[in-house]
Amino acid sequence: MIRVLLADDEHLIRGAVAALLGLEADLEVAAEVGRGDEVAAAVAAYDPDVAVLDIDMPGADGLTVAEELAAAGARCSICILTSFGRPGYLRRAMAAGVRGFVAKDAPTEELAAAIRKVHAGGRYLDAELAASAMAAGDNPLTAREREILRLIGAGTETARIAELLHLSEGTVRNYLSTAMSKLGESSRFAAVRAAQEMGWI
Amino acid sequence: MIRVLLADDEHLIRGAVAALLGLEADLEVAAEVGRGDEVAAAVAAYDPDVAVLDIDMPGADGLTVAEELAAAGARCSICILTSFGRPGYLRRAMAAGVRGFVAKDAPTEELAAAIRKVHAGGRYLDAELAASAMAAGDNPLTAREREILRLIGAGTETARIAELLHLSEGTVRNYLSTAMSKLGESSRFAAVRAAQEMGWI
DNA sequence: TCCCGCGCATGACAGGTGTCACACCGGGAT
DNA sequence: ATCCCGGTGTGACACCTGTCATGCGCGGGA
Incomplete structure (x- = not known):
């Protein structure tokens, strides 16, 4: 059983994603939070296997939270779930040691697949996003x-x-x-x- | 059994909301679409009792779709589900004969409750949103x-x-x-x- | 009826915005 | 050492933006 922490600011959506993951026999939603700055405490309290983080959250955005968890040496793997597939986001997430990156308009099965892959130590990237991140190249701004x-x-x-x-x-x-x-x-x-x-x- | 049509452009979110509604014994998701301009055809094909429409969709936004359905004399009731609780949206929805308006950060139970209320011929408004719509007053722009x-x-x-x-x-x-x-x-x-x-x- | 208010429409003016030519400095490459 | 390149920094110039004074027409009160 893979224990999942869910962080998303939209309550109803969070509940809906929890319901979706609840349909999977090997996944269990261990905790839910609605703010970025509540993630660290929830990780400490519930010790989840995988943290699914939205980017756009009050308190602290998902990428910052991911960086902090990585710096703190947290045990859990991280999977970003976001509306905005911005190339720079993907880069920043990879740099923070995030191993899963799923867009909210990806097919329904993709989130569960990403969680399993990430929990097994693998990486899961949306192919579209990865391609556009490559195409965008490096930040040219000083x-x-x-x-x-x-x-x-x-x-x-x-x-x-x-x-x-x-x-x-x-x-x-x-x-x-x-x-x-x-x-x-x-x-x-x-x-x-x-x-x-x-x-x- | 209340038959529901779900319209939201984010595939994964749509599936998640479907899973959430699937947990309710008296609700059934009869059809899902990802674009505003596919709603009318789906309503004709599946004859749902309630249409749950996101506002922000490609093709046609949910409010426009609601206005068109009302003008066409569609049988189904309409419930708007949106991230953005903008006062003007609520007004426009009411003017189009929409009877349910739920924000994506509302409590999980609220969507099912709204669908039941709307199907029974009642109205369901988020109290916060209704208050801010009153406070905002009328559109002063020509x-x-x-x-x-x-x-x-x-x-x-x-x-x-x-x-x-x-x-x-x-x-x-x-x-x-x-x-x-x-x-x-x-x-x-x-x-x-x-x-x-x-x-x- | 007359007039007031409002939406619509215009051009002139002051100040903000984007571009250009230019200059300085530090770090590689030759 | 010298050259060149890229980042940094400046002022001058042309153009765009926001505001103002002004005028027209229409509909609703006094």
Whole structure:
């Protein structure tokens, strides 16, 4: 019997996924949590074999949680379950030692299959996602460009960014300009969206 | 036995919700579809008692589908199941004759309860959502303002919008300006976000 | 009836945005 | 050592954006 911890912020969906896994004879949902920052405590309390983590959660996102669990040397394997198959997410997950990555629009059987594979010590990647991650290549943005894109994404004005980073406004605009050109976009907002899409910021 | 049609674009989630409903003795999932524009045909083919529709779907969004089903005089009751409890969505759903509205982060039992209530001819509204819909008030945007905000949201440039709508660029900017002031935002992009948040466009 | 308010529409103006040419510095390659 | 490349940084310029004053037409009260 494989004991599973389920972390997803949408209560009804979490229950539904639990019902789905409950149909499998060899899987058992040992615990459910609705926030990223509750995962560590639940892992300590219930000692699950596999943790299934959503990325988009309040408290702490699934990737950060995965990194923390890996750093803490947790025993359980980790499987990411997400709506957004962003190439950068997959990279970050792999770097954190995650061995399973399933998209929410994958076929129904795929989640159980991924959990079994991961529990057996294997890896399970959505083929589509892996391909697009390869196609996307490495993050072409410099540290400054990422930083400024992040601030723009948070709604910060050019003048405030220049102040925070001790730069002139022209310089801030210039980094945005190079970032936009690298991303093939023609406005700062489109660039932020594109960078987020790729999981680069 | 209540026969249910399930429409949600995320395959795995759809299967999970089906598993959840399958645990209820009096509910049966008669059909599943993954696109809004497949709902009408499935309703015709399987004649379900209740249609559970996600809002965010390719092909046609759940609210539009609900309006079309109502206009076509379909027999089945409709229950909206969505991640986003936007006030405007609830209003639009009510106007389309939808009698159930459940958020994806509602408690697990709530969906089955809503389906039963709706099938019995009653209404089922998430209390939180109903309250915020009341608080949000009516859509203050004029038709032109909505149209232009929608186009901006789709990434259309000012010049192209002016051309499409046979307006001068200045006029387009002016509608954006009044919309921004109504929404309390100071950039076109923030205004689009705010309007989407309220379900106004 | 007259007028007020509202939606629609326009052009002018000030200020913000994106691009460009240019400069400096540190690290490889030759 | 020298050259070149990429990251960092700056100001100037053209263009786009948001606001304002203004005008038109229509429908609902006084």
